[in-house]
Amino acid sequence: MRENLLTAQGLVKRFEGRDVLKNVSLTLEKGETAAVIGASGAGKSTLLRCLCELERVDEGTIEIGGQTMTNGGRYGYAPEKELRRIRRRMGYVFQDFQLFPHFSVLRNVTEAQRCVLGRSRKEAEEKARALLDRMALSDKADTYPCFLSGGQRQRLAIARMLAMDPDILCFDEPTSALDPQLTKEVLQVIRSLAEEGRTMLIITHEMAFAREAAGRIFYMADGRILREGTPEDVFADPRVRAFAQTE
Ligand SMILES: Nc1ncnc2c1ncn2[C@@H]1O[C@H](COP(=O)(O)OP(=O)(O)O)[C@@H](O)[C@H]1O
Numbered sequence: 001m002r003e004n005l006l007t008a009q010g011l012v013k014r015f016e017g018r019d020v021l022k023n024v025s026l027t028l029e030k031g032e033t034a035a036v037i038g039a040s041g042a043g044k045s046t047l048l049r050c051l052c053e054l055e056r057v058d059e060g061t062i063e064i065g066g067q068t069m070t071n072g073g074r075y076g077y078a079p080e081k082e083l084r085r086i087r088r089r090m091g092y093v094f095q096d097f098q099l100f101p102h103f104s105v106l107r108n109v110t111e112a113q114r115c116v117l118g119r120s121r122k123e124a125e126e127k128a129r130a131l132l133d134r135m136a137l138s139d140k141a142d143t144y145p146c147f148l149s150g151g152q153r154q155r156l157a158i159a160r161m162l163a164m165d166p167d168i169l170c171f172d173e174p175t176s177a178l179d180p181q182l183t184k185e186v187l188q189v190i191r192s193l194a195e196e197g198r199t200m201l202i203i204t205h206e207m208a209f210a211r212e213a214a215g216r217i218f219y220m221a222d223g224r225i226l227r228e229g230t231p232e233d234v235f236a237d238p239r240v241r242a243f244a245q246t247e
């Protein structure tokens, strides 16, 4: 049986009276990699931020792992304690890394494990070292983020996210601050997570990557999902083709 890990329906988000998300619905199945594409300003980041509860929607429902984050927009959110548990199922990585600059690489990966999940130092460090190893950052554990390349910083951000054992991995243009070589490194890491069967939602402007790595694509324009389907179907749509040519 297919299981939806995330179900969002009828999402509306307004900023200063302007609708930025206009009745957006989407589901994510356990184990699938989905990509969100669309022009700048289409509402992609806002959608992702709403799903991670970094922003609250004005209308709509969001369910994650069978738990209700909101059942009616702004006034229907779960109580804070429950919300914290639901929110924790979502991991996210942004274009600009958002690392802790004054913490070592290792501590960037252990901090939230200890403060949020209450893991012991030993447990947190073991987990962190295994993830740094996977991200080819073992020898950087004691240095600081400012001494890392962009690709290394983004891999560190991914390690930090994975350390929290999220069920859904969200990426918002994870490579847009990187040059082509570093982009390749980071996309390779994301691809390996997809192959492992992690559930992922990736906003990207790397059309070739979306086409090849995602099982499903959402094409957004002007606050709506205009087209959704397999890469073949979505890229066959003339509107998507016209957009992809501009990328
Ligand atoms: N915090 C905010 N306050 C006001 N407007 C915002 C805010 N965040 C995003 N917007 C507006 O919402 C629209 C969608 O933005 P965004 O979700 O960042 O699009 P995308 O990620 O597709 O480029 C844009 O017009 C943007 O200016």
Ligand SMILES: [Mg+2]
Residues within 6 Å of the ligand: 044, 045, 046, 172
């Ligand atoms: Mg964006």
